[in-house]
Amino acid sequence: MRLVNIEKEETPRMKRRIVIAAIASVLTLALAGCGDKTAEKEIKLGTLSGPHAEVAEVAAKVAKEKGLNVRIVEFSDYGHVNEALAVKDIDVNAFQHVPFLEKAISQRGYKFTPLGKTVVFPLxxxxxxxxxxxxxxxxxxxxxxxxxxxxxxxxxxxxxxxxxxxxxxxxxxxxxxxxxxxxxxxxxxxxxxxxxxxxxxxxxxxxxxxxxxxxxxxxxxxxxxxxEGGDSDFANVLVVRTEDKDRPEFKVLQSAFQSPEVKAFVLDKFKGSVVPAF
CATH class of the missing domain: 3.40.190.10 (Periplasmic binding protein-like II)
Incomplete structure (x- = not known):
């Protein structure tokens, strides 16, 4: 009777199985990581408390459906919102019209770029x-x-x-x-x-x-x-750092702010006190 050493015969196969399993595990984790990165993509939007924030919340819900998480950071006054964008505490802001932005740029030297229009708060x-x-x-x-x-x-x-x-x-x-x-x-x-x-x-x-x-x-x-009339030249705009103006997330955010859902909310909620600018 011939005795067979099972351990010696199975070891190479087991090693191959372990290597294959390890490779599969790494690939699975990598793919999962990519999926998580997309799902967890998030930007911080700075705005003022009150009506500004209410409009932003509706836009954030629309953006969420498009795969973008928007974390809203509320400020109590105008003075801090642009500074927060400059020091990268936030990624984008929505509270100002272009003349206000131009004045801030001339005074503080901000490298900011306005994107799409959002709403008008009539003076x-x-x-x-x-x-x-x-x-x-x-x-x-x-x-x-x-x-x-x-x-x-x-x-x-x-x-x-x-x-x-x-x-x-x-x-x-x-x-x-x-x-x-x-x-x-x-x-x-x-x-x-x-x-x-x-x-x-x-x-x-x-x-x-x-x-x-x-x-x-x-x-x-x-x-x-x-x-002021609804055709005011002082429509609010989304504003980002110039270096970031081509990030795809901001195109998603802009489309969310200019969505039918936001327009319907503004018209129903504010009854002319806030006017869509798109």
Missing amino acids: GVYSLKIKDKSQITDGMLVSVPADPANLGRALQLLERNGIIGLRPGAGVHATTHDIKKNPKHLKFLETDSAFLGRSLPDVGFSVINGSWAVKSGLSPAKDAFLL
């Missing part, structure tokens, strides 16, 4: 004391946005309605020093946008950005006695 003129521009009295105190871009925008709105006259060529970056005609001798109080609504009891009227008006419990469509 309006509000008052607890008067209901029409014909009721403006001599020497009235007027509160206007302190930030440069929205200040120019506010003064332009007053000029278009014949309340003041600006220096020719002052444009969107006009300041109170550019006021050349002031027949009612109005006095202007530059105020942080967050406090414009609170200033109403103390002023004759105030020029307030749509998003801050909504936060103050005002309805631009109902409460403003003067209001």
Whole structure:
């Protein structure tokens, strides 16, 4: 009878099986890793709390369906959102129009690029004391946005309605020093946008950005006695660092912001206080 050493005969086969199994395992893990990377792709979107964030949340849901996770980072004031983008705390922001962006770039040297339009928050003129521009009295105190871009925008709105006259060529970056005609001798109080609504009891009227008006419990469509039109040149835009402008994630995000779902939400929720710009 011949004894067979089973261990010696099976070992080479076992080794081959172990190697094959190991290779298969590595390939499986690699493929799974690629799948996870796609599924977990995420960008951070900076925006302002309130209506800005509400619109962003709807866009984020649409983007999710397209395979992109959008983490919304809310800020309480304008000042920090662009800085957060510059230092890469966020990947993209959605809160500003192009004139505001251009002013920030000129002052801070940001290397930013605007992408697609999102919505317009119409600038309006509000008052607890008067209901029409014909009721403006001599020497009235007027509160206007302190930030440069929205200040120019506010003064332009007053000029278009014949309340003041600006220096020719002052444009969107006009300041109170550019006021050349002031027949009612109005006095202007530059105020942080967050406090414009609170200033109403103390002023004759105030020029307030749509998003801050909504936060103050005002309805631009109902409460403003003067209001920008829906074709305003001050539509908000998505903004990214210039070095990142071609990242495919931002095309997905832009399409999400310009989706039928976002448009329907804006029209239904804000009733004219916020207007789609696409």
